[in-house]
Amino acid sequence: MWSTSTWQHLRLPFSFFLLPIYLFALSVSPQIDWGKASLAFIALHLFIYPASNGFNSYYDKDEKSIGGVEKPLPVSNELLNASLIFDLIGLNIGFLAGWEFALALFIYGLASKGYSHPAIRLKKYPIISLLTIAFFQGAFTFLATYQVVNQVPIKQLTENPILLPACLSSLMLLGSYPMTQIYQHEEDSKRGDKTMSLLLGIQGTFIYTISVFGLATAGFAYFYYTYFSLLSAISFLVALSPVLLFFFSWFLKTLKNEQEANFKNTMRLNMISAICLNVFYIIFYFCVQY
Template sequence: MKKSTLLHLRIPFSFFLLPVFLLALSVSDSINDSNTLLSFFILHLLLYPASNGYNSYFDKDEGSIGGLRNPPKVSKELYWTSLVIDLLALVLGMWISIEFVIMIFIYGIISKAYSHPAIRLKKYPIIGWLAAGIFQGYFTFLLSYIAINDVDLIDTFNWSIQIPGILSSLLLLGSYPMTQIYQHEEDAKRGDITISQKLGILGTFHFTTFTFFLSSVGFFSYFQFQFSMTDGLLFLLAMTPVLAYFGWWYLQVRKNHINADFTSTMRLNLISSLMLNGFFIYLWLS
């Protein structure tokens, strides 16, 4: 495998998507250990990297992208590697359930439609934004939950499971535009119109602030009702470093829009992922 292919799979970037899986784990009642380990492997080391590689192949970015400051040129090997990894995810998923396989197949189709030139959801600001937020949030939460608990999809149709799934999408719908804030010029060159472009740089910050507030209130209410007031307050405490960095960065961007850059975006992703992952692991262990 070429080094460029491996880099474009962006396997470490899966850490930023881990909170949804850990949220599903933390609210699970009957954990199937083997399914949990296998579904973790399939999602974070196969499905997500395959999606990254496939999208990179068609995007052919020259500027920074999520997880890669200086992306190397792509080759046909990246295209075929991403498809092979996708197929391996489906085959391994058979050890969990048919429903799980169908759901990761649907996820793979939507992720491919995001960048494939024949459809390219990325060029539609609202549709692309909704697709990313719903499928990386709510949809992934449900497929993780059915794997972890070895249950059917219909068993997730109760509010104690639906609410955290919906809240995970709300959080992603708010944070996703922030991942596009430094790519306005690159996206415009390809004719893509993202939600962040529509909102503008400061508008993206304002929109994220609003949705972050809504999702935080929602998570606090859910955790204090489903678990305890202490857990609800601990969630808010875990989000404090994220809010502090976000506020500091916003002030820097107000001074000069050039500060809405790749490095700052990756720092925000890292801080938020660390705090969310840490809180959900605490909730699972407790």
């Protein structure tokens, strides 16, 4: 039985915040193989994502709040072993869904390990690390999920109706990911890491996110209007309205007191965003399909 610390750093509940990309891919899928979709969900959200969390936590050895954990416990070698075991299980489950999906999971795992491993440590390079996260957690995961649940040839993934939402997934992450780093400036500085949020500063992170997230939102509205309907586009904007309201309210508080850029407010934004997007994608799928 693994220790409490190991389970804490695997951060299984944090997978909920990464669920929107998976559900987005399902929501625009014409012919879902639910058996493959179930295997993909289990592999990604119960094993590959937690494995990535644990691996990066092991090398980061954070003493202050991290994503989903306000007070992290000290890590041990057990965490590294657990993360590798989770990786192996996730890859095997992914292989049951399809070799292409398993290969995608393997590539994703390598990229995620490079984020914190001392031999590469992408966290030291703000732009490279942001682009890597945005691509692999966004477009790459969207395309891998779409391919396995629809069982389409890989070459078909380059078609515009599929490629456009994949790119929008990455654009959304390009805008939102620095917000997840906004409360970690002190600890990142101590380790010599230079995240995008640290580079931009607290107010700069908010302004950057407003700009890029706004562009991504317009792109999503265009996608839904072009390939579905005006009602779909409007519904997406309505679904995001709680996120925007909280974001601007938080920004105004932070302008008065930068201490508001803390763990609790960041997690609130993540939770509101994940709930709004997850619920929208589920409702959208059933409205379109049925």
